[in-house]
Amino acid sequence: xxxxxxxxxxxxxxxxxxxxxxxxxxxxxxxxxxxxxxxxxxxxxxxxxxxxxxxxxxxxxxxxxxxxxxxxxxxxxxxxxxxxxxxxxxxxxxxxxxxxxxxxxxxxxxxxxxxxxxxxxxxxxxxx
Amino acid sequence: xxxxxxxxxxxxxxxxxxxxxxxxxxxxxxxxxxxxxxxxxxxxxxxxxxxxxxxxxxxxxxxxxxxxxxxxxxxxxxxxxxxxxxxxxxxxxxxxxxxxxxxxxxxxxxxxxxxxxxxxxxxxxxxxxxxxxxxxxxxxxxxxxxxxxxxxxxxxxxxxxxxxxxxxxxxxxxxxxxxxxxxxxxxxxxxxxxxxxxxxxxxxxxxxxxxxxxxxxxxxxxxxxxxxxxxxxxxxxxxxxxxxxxxxxxxxxxxxxxxxxxxxxxxxxxxxxxxxxxxxxxxxxxxxxxxxxxxxxxxxxxxxxxxxxxxxxxxxxxxxxxxxxxxxxxxxxxxxxxxxxxxxxxxxxxxxxxxxxxxxxxxxxxxxxxxxxxxxxxxxxxxxxxxxxxxxxxxxxxxxxxxxxxxxxxxxxxxxxxxx
Numbered sequence: 001x002x003x004x005x006x007x008x009x010x011x012x013x014x015x016x017x018x019x020x021x022x023x024x025x026x027x028x029x030x031x032x033x034x035x036x037x038x039x040x041x042x043x044x045x046x047x048x049x050x051x052x053x054x055x056x057x058x059x060x061x062x063x064x065x066x067x068x069x070x071x072x073x074x075x076x077x078x079x080x081x082x083x084x085x086x087x088x089x090x091x092x093x094x095x096x097x098x099x100x101x102x103x104x105x106x107x108x109x110x111x112x113x114x115x116x117x118x119x120x121x122x123x124x125x126x127x128x
Numbered sequence: 129x130x131x132x133x134x135x136x137x138x139x140x141x142x143x144x145x146x147x148x149x150x151x152x153x154x155x156x157x158x159x160x161x162x163x164x165x166x167x168x169x170x171x172x173x174x175x176x177x178x179x180x181x182x183x184x185x186x187x188x189x190x191x192x193x194x195x196x197x198x199x200x201x202x203x204x205x206x207x208x209x210x211x212x213x214x215x216x217x218x219x220x221x222x223x224x225x226x227x228x229x230x231x232x233x234x235x236x237x238x239x240x241x242x243x244x245x246x247x248x249x250x251x252x253x254x255x256x257x258x259x260x261x262x263x264x265x266x267x268x269x270x271x272x273x274x275x276x277x278x279x280x281x282x283x284x285x286x287x288x289x290x291x292x293x294x295x296x297x298x299x300x301x302x303x304x305x306x307x308x309x310x311x312x313x314x315x316x317x318x319x320x321x322x323x324x325x326x327x328x329x330x331x332x333x334x335x336x337x338x339x340x341x342x343x344x345x346x347x348x349x350x351x352x353x354x355x356x357x358x359x360x361x362x363x364x365x366x367x368x369x370x371x372x373x374x375x376x377x378x379x380x381x382x383x384x385x386x387x388x389x390x391x392x393x394x395x396x397x398x399x400x401x402x403x404x405x406x407x408x409x410x411x412x413x414x415x416x417x418x419x420x421x422x423x424x425x426x427x428x429x430x431x432x433x434x435x436x437x438x439x440x441x442x443x444x445x446x447x448x449x450x451x452x453x454x455x456x457x458x459x460x461x462x463x464x465x466x467x468x469x470x471x472x473x474x475x476x477x478x479x480x481x482x483x484x485x486x487x488x489x490x491x492x493x494x495x496x497x498x499x500x501x502x503x504x505x506x507x508x509x510x511x512x513x514x515x516x517x518x519x520x521x522x523x524x525x526x527x528x529x530x531x532x533x534x535x536x537x538x539x540x541x542x543x544x545x546x547x548x
Contacts, residue, residue: 003493
């Protein structure tokens with residue numbers, strides 16, 4: 001099956017939520033040293049209701065292969081305006097399902113760069 | 129000249145198919161495929177001659193020792209070294225270079241000294257020197273590319289001439305780049321370094337497999353290369369060193385086989401080259417490496433280079449007709465081995481190019497194996513202001529049909545990514 005399905009190319013060539021956001025609550029970056037994929041993720045959290053913080057804004061910057069960039073764009077689209085709990089519930093399988101194409105072992109790292117970045121952000125948020 | 133189609137018959141792996149497509153293997157700078165004679169030599173060693181070497185008196189051990197030392201003689205002839213003592217077996221080029229850094233380097237590099245490398249280095253001929261410089265307080269300098277557009281992607285010999293002085297203790301440069309394919313005229317650099325009393329090390333990982341090497345003519349003090357890029361097994365590297373320098377160097381690893389006498393509190397070292405071969409070496413792979421050297425010698429290294437350059441010239445001419453392709457290579461194909469690095473850029477949307485990993489992925493779906501990445505040359509990528517390239521690298525069994533398959537794959541990439 002084709003790894004470069006239209007939805008992946010669409011997210012790669014027209015990324016959602018790409019660019020800086022105003023007053024990010026948290027901002028961090030990561031890279032895949034094997035292929036040079038780079039991602040920087042920023043989240044603005046609205047904690048008006050401390051029991052149910054909301055992702056008010058999400059933005060990312062980055063460069064790299066279509067898989068790494070498309071996965072990040074899909075996560076951003078999925079989580080914009082959602083609760084932090086929704087972000088917690090995202091698993092590796094969620095990413096594979098969103099991408100919807102078979103990935104070789106070598107490409108799993110590309111696909112999960114955005115995922116690991118998101119998870120790191122959530123851990124840091126807890127300690128803030 | 130040889131016929132690559134005939135050569136293909138000697139490489140069992142080239143008969144493999146992927147989804148009904150024949151394998152087009154264009155990642156030879158990474159590792160080469162192995163001819164049947166090398167694979168057979170491995171099997172024969174384990175089925176007929178396996179024993180530990182240099183010690184036991186029984187016939188089997190004698191056979192194993194002779195076979196192992198036979199490869200050393202084959203290597204000596206291959207690079208025209210004066211003495212057998214000058215050929216040391218290691219695991220790979222990286223280990224050969226580290227051996228020099230840890231032994232000669234720690235004894236001879238001090239604060240205030242200079243080490244010079246080039247902008248073309250693979251990490252394995254940069255990081256050992258970078259770290260040695262940090263540890264000792266020596267200065268690391270880098271020979272840049274020439275500014276002359278005619279000489280793009282070649283090293284600036286004039287810069288070296290101007291920047292070399294008596295503080296230079298070591299010149300460590302590659303003979304052929306694994307990324308741009310540039311052949312470095314190392315002899316000219318070595319002569320200048322020697323005139324200033326420096327020691328020289330040549331990284332021949334990409335050259336030993338593609339061109340004739342004569343260490344006596346080059347007059348280099350050290351030269352390092354790997355078996356697996358030149359038809360031989362993985363796990364075997366060679367370090368050539370001038371006997372006079374090797375004799376003064378302390379051992380690298382301590383243990384069995386590298387000793388002469390061991391007392392409870394004192395030891396003395398074995399003669400060259402075994403002083404630098406501690407423990408049971410990679411006997412079987414060294415033995416099989418001999419067949420690889422024989423195979424290459426039969427073809428003739430001049431012919432191998434001519435074949436590389438013919439394919440590179442053909443590749444460049446075909447790529448030149450695709451406007452989205454940016455090639456990172458010297459203009460003069462005569463200054464190249466069989467490597468062509470390129471990028472694909474979107475002419476209508478500047479900045480949005482196809483990442484080399486995606487290029488390599490689509491090549492794979494067309495049965496063509498290439499490499500996308502920084503090729504362990506990150507400082508070079510920084511200089512070129514790119515993150516990575518897609519790289520085709522050729523060897524003796526590759527044909528113009530293989531290049532055609534690669535060109536078709538590029539067209540598929542452009543089509544998939546709607547790049548125009």
